[in-house]
Amino acid sequence: MTFTNRPTVRINSITDLLALIPYLLGFHPVSSLVLMAIDDDGRILIAGRLDLPTPGEPPGPLHTALDKAAAKINTHGGAGVVLAGYGPAEQVELAVTAATGALHSVGIPIRAALRVAEGRFWRLDCDDPVGCPPQGTPFDPADSPVTAAAVYAGLIALPDRDALAATLAPVTGPARDRMVAATAAACAFFTQLLDAAAPEAGNHPDAVLDTRLGRGLQAAARTYLTQAQHRYRARQPVDDEHAATLTVLLELPSLREFAARRTTGEAWQIQMWTDLVRRAEPEFTAAPATLLTLCALQAGNGALADIAVHRALDVDPDHRLAQLLAQAIAAGIDPDTITALLAG
Numbered sequence: 001m002t003f004t005n006r007p008t009v010r011i012n013s014i015t016d017l018l019a020l021i022p023y024l025l026g027f028h029p030v031s032s033l034v035l036m037a038i039d040d041d042g043r044i045l046i047a048g049r050l051d052l053p054t055p056g057e058p059p060g061p062l063h064t065a066l067d068k069a070a071a072k073i074n075t076h077g078g079a080g081v082v083l084a085g086y087g088p089a090e091q092v093e094l095a096v097t098a099a100t101g102a103l104h105s106v107g108i109p110i111r112a113a114l115r116v117a118e119g120r121f122w123r124l125d126c127d128d129p130v131g132c133p134p135q136g137t138p139f140d141p142a143d144s145p146v147t148a149a150a151v152y153a154g155l156i157a158l159p160d161r162d163a164l165a166a167t168l169a170p171v172t173g174p175a176r177d178r179m180v181a182a183t184a185a186a187c188a189f190f191t192q193l194l195d196a197a198a199p200e201a202g203n204h205p206d207a208v209l210d211t212r213l214g215r216g217l218q219a220a221a222r223t224y225l226t227q228a229q230h231r232y233r234a235r236q237p238v239d240d241e242h243a244a245t246l247t248v249l250l251e252l253p254s255l256r257e258f259a260a261r262r263t264t265g266e267a268w269q270i271q272m273w274t275d276l277v278r279r280a281e282p283e284f285t286a287a288p289a290t291l292l293t294l295c296a297l298q299a300g301n302g303a304l305a306d307i308a309v310h311r312a313l314d315v316d317p318d319h320r321l322a323q324l325l326a327q328a329i330a331a332g333i334d335p336d337t338i339t340a341l342l343a344g
Helices: 014-024 060-074 091-106 147-153 160-166 173-203 205-210 212-233 240-249 253-261 267-277 286-298 302-315 320-330 335-343
Strands: 002-003 033-036 044-051 082-087 110-117 118-125
Touching: 014 033, 014 044, 014 082, 014 110, 014 147, 033 060, 033 091, 033 110, 044 060, 060 091, 082 091, 091 110, 160 302, 173 205, 173 212, 173 240, 205 212, 212 240, 212 253, 212 267, 212 335, 240 267, 240 320, 253 335, 267 302, 286 320, 286 335, 302 320
Parallel strands: 082 110
Antiparallel strands: 002 044, 033 044, 033 082, 110 118
């Protein structure tokens, strides 16, 4: 499950809510159950999405995910939940029934239960054939002022989750060829540098970073990262040599920690780490991907965070920080908690 926290957005109708959901998630949901915690003033406090179970799939994983979602939503005392299922009626109704049970078990009221498909919505909690017609109610998100407000706020709604994942796809063609060459050159340079520092480390090769050259390298790495951040803040991506060098330098634990503590949810940071994830050679992808995960979480973009952390785990299944972040995402960690942990 992915959770998303966004700046407060007020909604005045079901059609407003349905128009906003894709912008909350970053993509148009398909075969999904969306849960939105809403306070008494109509403000969306938290939104989450689950895949609908496929026919014949055991119900255990869905119930486990819903229990976690209910526990997370319950931390926002006084909130009610709107459930919106996207997909075939049978699958949506099964998921909505399971979600209703999980939420009611911790005292969370259901404000509305909806099914959405093909430009129509159905009220699953309404038996009035006039107010809730059995053929559904048509709606057009473009007619809602919420759509314009979301776009103005800089939110995007890609066609689906695969389209969001594609924004992290590795570069190909000549761009990849240039990064291969630049990364090989950076690796060769730093190998020579560390070899030169080895005699000072003596019989303790693991202490090479504690030598004069090693400490100098770490200080230079921090400067290199700061320079890159200045460029991305000014909307000027770094060249291939700089990008390759930075991805190699991020193998230094001290630079990863330095970079992590400087992450924010600002758009330029997300753009920076997205760019470096796409350009990094596979063996150097995990570090920028975990840093992108931290940025996405602080921005409240749970879907992007989930995709980014799995990019890290795909190339390095044993990456400890990525493992911890994946667990935190599954538990529905919120942006404020991530920011507080990094500041601690």
